[in-house]
Amino acid sequence: MRLQAYALCSVAVIILAGCVSSGTHDQTVAELDQARKASAKTATDFDSYKKQSTAQFAALEGDKTKLSNDLLASQSANAKLQRELDQTRGSLDTALASRRDLEEDVRKIRAETTGMERLNGELRRERDILQTKLDEQQQSYDASKQDLETKLKAEQATVASLQNDKELLITRAMGATDELAKAQKRMGELEAEAARAKDLDKRLADLQKRTGELETDASRAKELEQRLSQRDIEVGKLTQGGQTLAAEKEALAAEKERLEKERAAKEAEIQRLTKTQEDLTKSLQAQIDKGDIKIKQVRDRLTINMVEKVLFNSGQAQVKPEGLKVLKQVADVVKNVNDKQIRIEGHTDNVRIGGKLKEKFPTNWELSTARATNVVRYFIEQGGVNPANFEAVGYADTRPVAENETDAGRTENRRIEIVLFPKDLSAIASEIKQ
Secondary structure, three states: OHHHHHHHHHHHHHHHHOOOOHHHHHHHHHHHHHHHHHHHHHHHHHHHHHHHHHHHHHHHHHHHHHHHHHHHHHHHHHHHHHHHHHHHHHHHHHHHHHHHHHHHHHHHHHHHHHHHHHHHHHHHHHHHHHHHHHHHHHHHHHHHHHHHHHHHHHHHHHHHHHHHHHHHHHHHHHOOOHHHHHHHHHHHHHHHHHHHHHHHHHHHHOHHHOHHHHHHHHHHHHHHHHHHHHHHHHHOOOOHHHHHHHHHHHHHHHHHHHHHHHHHHHHHHHHHHHHHHHHHHHHOHHHHHHOOEEEEEEOOEEEEEEEHHHHOOOOOOOOOHHHHHHHHHHHHHHOOOOOEEEEEEEEOOOOOOOOOHHHHOOOHHHHHHHHHHHHHHHHHHOOOOOHHHEEEEEEEOOOOOOOOOOHHHHHHHOEEEEEEEEOOHHHHHHHHHO
16 A cells, blocks of 8 residues: 555656656656556555465464463473372372381391390200209109108008008917907908008008099098997907907098098199189180190090190291290289299101201200299289299100191191199198198
């Protein structure tokens, strides 16, 4: 448009100025025509440029919109990346804290390992002490056995003396009156009674081996007392030699009284042990139902059999936490038992110890003994059981309860047995009398 206006102005100037000549006029007209064509082309070019500019502007607007959308998307992605970065930093902080905790746990484990090594040294020293005590108890047992044999010989001599007195009375009765002849018949009965007395004396010497027959012996003693009462009437009619039989009666009566006391003590002991078995069975019912623990009572002897996995991990002598809970249940019951000796027995299978474990336990003897000792220590230090009641012994694989050729059999043989057995009967009777 501006070019067209410029061209018209130029034409007007030329017209106003006038024509100098026709040639100049024609030239001017030609120039004007060229200017008009140039103006028209310029207008066309301007319209084309305008359309092209409009299209480019629209494209730029589209690019602007797209760039705005891309910017928004980029900002959203940046925000997401920032959140993920914050989460990653938090996870990293947590991981670093966990690593510090692990390092602290490692330091604690190293400290505990050092403590366990010291504890193992103490256990070895205590094992030596226990072995010394065991030797002393064996010597005491041998001395007691020798003393009992001496007493048995003295009692046998007493019975022989009674037999001699009986024969003397028979000799005197042969030369007596008719009354003594009748008494001689009675003396035959007395001879049978003397034989029974001799038999009773033998049974008394075997008392600790057959305590289950005490009630029968007491019944026989009662029958003997009745017969002795009848014999006392007959003895009054005999010569002065019958006084020996009266003394025998007193001795038998005293023996009967002693048997009665021991029988009562034994019955009370068995009743207490039965109550202990019932309490243990109730406390350990879950393990008994699984077959991991067996409790057996044979009159005055109670055995608690625990397979290895209840108390220990394989190849270890330290009682595991689950095992400590089981020992606590047992300790709560046996700490009230004061009339029994408690022996903790460690048993293994016949598989030899190998690898690094051999440095700690060269053989099954050391492993079984260490396990028994650790159980005793728990009962004394944590369970409150009287130390004087305890014995600890390791038997290794010398006392299996099943064949070692199968896994099941070896599992049964790897065990701890807690055995409650009687103390000296005479001591128990004295406690009851007091």
